[in-house]
Amino acid sequence: MKTLSGTLCGLLLLGMATGAASADLELEGHRLVVSGMLDGSAIKDFESHLAGGQVRTVVFENALGGSAEVAADYARAIREAGVNTEAKGQCQAACAYAFLAGKERRFGRGFQVHALLIPVAGRPRTADLAGRWRGEGAQRTLAEFTTRSSEAPAVDEPIPKDPWQPNQGVLFTSAPTLFGRVSNTFYCDGTQGRDLSRCELLSDADPHKLGVLTP
Template identity: 55%
Template sequence: MRRIFRIGTVAALVLLAAGTLQAAELSQKADRLHVSGMLDGSAAREFAGRLQQGGVRVVVFEDALGGSADVAVAYAQAIQAAGVETEVVGQCHAACAYAFLAGRSHRFGEGDQVNALLIPVAARPGAQELGTRWRGDAARQTLAEFTDVDAAAASAVPAASAPSSPARGSRRWQPEHGLLFVSSPTLFGRIYNTYYCDGSQGRDFTRCELLPDADPRQLGIVSD
C-alpha cells in the first residue's frame, strides 16, 4: 500500500493507536455529552439515561477506540431515539463509528487535532458501493454484518476470554480492517480523505491505501 499521511497526521494516529484502551467515560458540558474510551458496555445504561432525560443536543465521541458490536447497537438506538447529533473529535473506531452514524446529523470536530473514523468492512468497496453504503438501510446492513461477525467470534471462545471485537480468525472482518475517513487541519483549512486499510498494516495506518474521489462529506459520512 502507498504511504498516505503528512508527518503530523502520521504522528497523531500512530501515537493514539499505541495507547491503552480504557472503559467508556462520560462527561457533559452544557448540551454536549462527551464519550471517550472503549464502548464496552460499562457506561451504556448511564448513556441512555442521560439522553432520555433530555438536555443533550450533541453526542461527542472523543478518542473512542472500539468496543463490542452489541454495545454499538445499544448506543446507536439511544442516539436515534433521542434524535441528537453526533460529532467525532480525535479517533472513533469500529463500534464507535457505527454509533456515530446513528446521529440525526454527524460531523467531524474543529480544532487542530486529526479526526479519524474507522468503519469495519468485509472487503474493499467499489466506487459505486462506496457512494451509497452509508445512507439509510445500506448503513444499517453494514452494522448488521459487523454485529453478526462479533457474535460468531464471541461464541467460538469461552465467555471469560471473549474478545470485545471480532476475533482475528473472522473471515469477514479483522481488527484495523476497514475504511478510514480522515479530517486533517492545514494552514488553508481542513482536508478530507478516505483510505482503505486491509488489516495487514496493524495499527500503522500510514500504510493504508488512499481512495480517489472519496471525500467523506460527499459520501454522507459527515455533514459538514
C-alpha cells in the same frame, strides 16, 4: 500504496498506541462526551442522559474499539433521541457505527487531527461506497457484523474470522493545514498494523458526498 502525511501518521499512531479504557461519560452543557472503549459498561448511563432531553450532541473523543452489539445499543439510543454526533481524535469500530446514527454528523474543529475508522470485511468498491453509510445502509452494514459475530459455527466447521479486525476498514480523516482542514479517505487492510501510513488512498470518496458527514 499512497500514504498519509508524516504529521498525520504520527498523530494517528499515538492514538492507536494508547490503551483504551472502559467508556467514560462527561456532560458539558448540551454536549455529552464519550471516550474510551464502548464495552457496555456505561450504556445505561448513556441512555439515561439521552432520555433526559438535555443532550443535543454526542461527542465521541478518542473512543477506540468495542463490540458490534454494544455499537448497536449506542446507535439505537442516538437515533431514538434524534441527537447529533461529533468525532474528535480517534473514533474506531463500534464508535464509528454509533457515530453514523447521529441526525447530523461532523468532525470536531480546532487544530486536532480527527480519524473515523469504519470496519469492513474487504476493500469496498466505488459503487459500494456511495450508499453504504447513509441511513438504513449503515444499519444494514452493522447488522451484518452483529450477525456474523454472534453465529456459532457447526461442529466440523472452522471458527470464522472475527469481522471486527483491529486497524482494518475505511479510514476517514480530517487534518488542519494553513489553508483550512483537509479531508481524505483510505482503505486499511489490517496488514499495516499500527502503521496507518501504509493505508491506500481512495479517490472520489469525500465523506460529505458519501453521507458519512453532513453539510
